[in-house]
Amino acid sequence: MINPFFKNNGPFKISDILRLINLDDLKTVNDQKINDIKDLFTSDNNDITFFHSKKYKDIAKNTKASFCLTTESLKNELPRNCEPLIVKNVLVSTSKVTSKFYPSSINDNFDFTAKDIIDTKFKDKVNFGKNVLIGDNVTLGSNCLIGHNTIIEQNVIIGDNCSIGSNVIIRNTLINNNVSVLDNCVIGKHGFGFFPINEKNLRYPHIGIVIIGENSEIGCGCTIDRGSMSNTVIGKNTFLDNQIHIAHNVKIGENSIIAGQVGIAGSSILGNNVRIGGQAGISGHLTIGNNVEIAGGSGVIKDISDNSKVMGYPAKNIRDFLKDNK
Secondary structure (H helix, E strand, C coil): CCCCCCCCCCCEEHHHHHHHCCCCCCCCCCCCEECEECCCCCCCCCEEEECCCHHHHHHHCCCCCCEEEECCCCHHHCCCCCEEEECCCHHHHHHHHHHHHCHHHCCCCCCCCCEEHHHCCCCCCCEECCCCEECCCEEECCCCEECCCCEECCCEEECCCCEECCCCEECCEEECCCCEECCCCEECCCCCCEEEECCEEEECCCCCCEEECCCCEECCCCEECCCCCCCEEECCCCEECCCCEECCCCEECCCCEECCCCEECCCCEECCCCEECCCCEECCCCEECCCCEECCCCEECCCECCCCEEECCCCEEHHHHHHHCC
């Protein structure tokens, strides 16, 4: 599931999309309609996707998309069913096409629809503090607590027996049962995605959501960005300490524990039973295996296999690190 909240304005003719990305001189076999823009893995026939790094070539070989925004050097990695559209900057072109399909996903202004919870149907369903606001398209489960000055903005589903602290802002998020979100968290806002063009920054649309699995806890002051093209996922029974940043498209497995001030950059995937010490940093687009332990203060800049213990910068096997730093 990608975002069930943002409206898809498609389908659009491929000719309209080509004109948008300055490829209108490209002769296509027909003027077929394109239903959606999706990532390589989830795209289907009559969708358009993007392929910008050889890191994803194995996924690209099996994409079902009809068209793909890509580069000259990567086009031969695509299957026959997928026509490459060669562009100068894949991510900029992807941003433009995504904005056409989902124009409401670009900005995150404050929620104009939010109203005092006393004026909503939830006033007798949940226990809440002072100055609680609720936006449109919100669902709250039974036996929930919401703290003072918290805003549940539009497009949020919260399950049963959840505790939401004070001064929290949540948007474009699905929270399962028995989850605790402590004070001062911001969850579901757009991530740090933009591109400098002609002396200004082009904001990248974020059409994903945040999904938090059951029995998890999100510590005070955490920021969890919603996904750009896929979802940001926190697995069930995973506990985040205070002041952690989870960037867009990050996926954290089940039963993981992450200590304070850890930062995980966009599109990295962490397995189950991962343990991360305080102030560690994980670069983007990495794969961290199951049962991995990362020592506090480490800097992870490459993939880590299952059952590994790493330390230092760049992070390496903990035995090697200790040997090299006697």
